[in-house]
Amino acid sequence: MPNILSIIVPVFAIIGTGYFLAKRDFLPKDSLPMLSKLVLFCLIPALNFGTIARMKLEDVLVWDFLGVYAIGALLAQLVAVLVFKGWFGNSTTEAAIKALGVSMPNSIFVGFPVVTQAFGPEWGHTFMFAVIIENIVTLPSVLIMAELGNSQHGKGANLGLVLTGILQRLFRNPIIISMTLGLMVSASGLSLPEAISKPLSVLGSAAPALALLVIGGSLVGTEMRGNLRELGTVSAIKLLVHPLMIVLVLLVWPAVDPMIMALLIVYAALPSAAIFPIIGGQYGQRDFCASSLALTTLASFFSLALVLSLVLTLVV
Numbered sequence: 001m002p003n004i005l006s007i008i009v010p011v012f013a014i015i016g017t018g019y020f021l022a023k024r025d026f027l028p029k030d031s032l033p034m035l036s037k038l039v040l041f042c043l044i045p046a047l048n049f050g051t052i053a054r055m056k057l058e059d060v061l062v063w064d065f066l067g068v069y070a071i072g073a074l075l076a077q078l079v080a081v082l083v084f085k086g087w088f089g090n091s092t093t094e095a096a097i098k099a100l101g102v103s104m105p106n107s108i109f110v111g112f113p114v115v116t117q118a119f120g121p122e123w124g125h126t127f128m129f130a131v132i133i134e135n136i137v138t139l140p141s142v143l144i145m146a147e148l149g150n151s152q153h154g155k156g157a158n159l160g161l162v163l164t165g166i167l168q169r170l171f172r173n174p175i176i177i178s179m180t181l182g183l184m185v186s187a188s189g190l191s192l193p194e195a196i197s198k199p200l201s202v203l204g205s206a207a208p209a210l211a212l213l214v215i216g217g218s219l220v221g222t223e224m225r226g227n228l229r230e231l232g233t234v235s236a237i238k239l240l241v242h243p244l245m246i247v248l249v250l251l252v253w254p255a256v257d258p259m260i261m262a263l264l265i266v267y268a269a270l271p272s273a274a275i276f277p278i279i280g281g282q283y284g285q286r287d288f289c290a291s292s293l294a295l296t297t298l299a300s301f302f303s304l305a306l307v308l309s310l311v312l313t314l315v316v
Contacts, residue, residue: 018216045178047204052182092149105270113208226288239303271296
């Protein structure tokens with residue numbers, strides 16, 4: 001079995017380096033959005049396209065992964081809504097935003113590097129499966145719930161507009177576009193010439209380290225703002241309950257490959273997605289969401305170590 005610290009420490013060392021560089025202004029805070037765009041609009045799409053184009057079509061679409069991941073995310077959302085509405089007395093909209101924080105992991109910026117370290121680069125592309133579900137199930141379900149909550153107070157947007165916005169986001173998402181193009185090449189049976197595949201490989205290899213530096217830099221200046229019990233509850237559901245929901249689904253899902261099982265649990269154990277504060281800001285919860293993102297990112301050092309120590313026994 002791989003040494004767990006040899007997997008976790010390099011990842012969080014790079015996050016810590018990003019924090020140090022931003023804190024000392026070697027990596028200016030105002031440069032982080034541009035670097036994030038570089039990762040999301042160039043490096044990750046290059047990795048996506050190059051990887052999928054080389055794969056057989058039947059190896060790209062892993063339906064077990066997509067199905068289990070979607071149901072696990074929805075169950076985590078259900079737990080969050082019940083807890084935050086029933087226990088903390090949150091409104092439907094407030095509970096919906098917290099449900100996003102517990103069900104949408106940072107599969108790109110943290111998941112890809114962690115999976116590559118833990119399972120090898122040949123499994124790095126699986127973050128794309130997570131991205132598919134996050135964009136067509138996890139995020140839309142939360143936005144619809146939040147707007148339904150707002151509509152109860154006369155503030156909700158037209159649901160038709162919300163759905164239209166979701167579709168536009170999907171069709172404009174460079175990760176989804178690159179994945180679609182890669183699927184087309186894979187289905188055609190054609191091989192990419194080296195003049196194309198090599199630059200794609202070089203660009204893709206830069207994605208993990210830069211993504212982690214950006215995550216670290218984004219933690220600079222973040223303070224714990226909001227109800228500490230609620231912050232702790234979001235972190236606990238995200239890092240512990242979400243993986244548990246995946247395990248429960250796997251118990252009733254027929255014949256899932258052990259490697260896919262391990263990957264699903266690890267993705268669910270990741271900290272909240274980087275867009276959590278952005279979405280939360282649209283509903284007046286940016287500070288809480290930013291604090292929650294920082295807390296889940298820091299706490300995930302311990303939860304990921306625990307989860308990896310358990311799931312790696314499935315595949316060794």
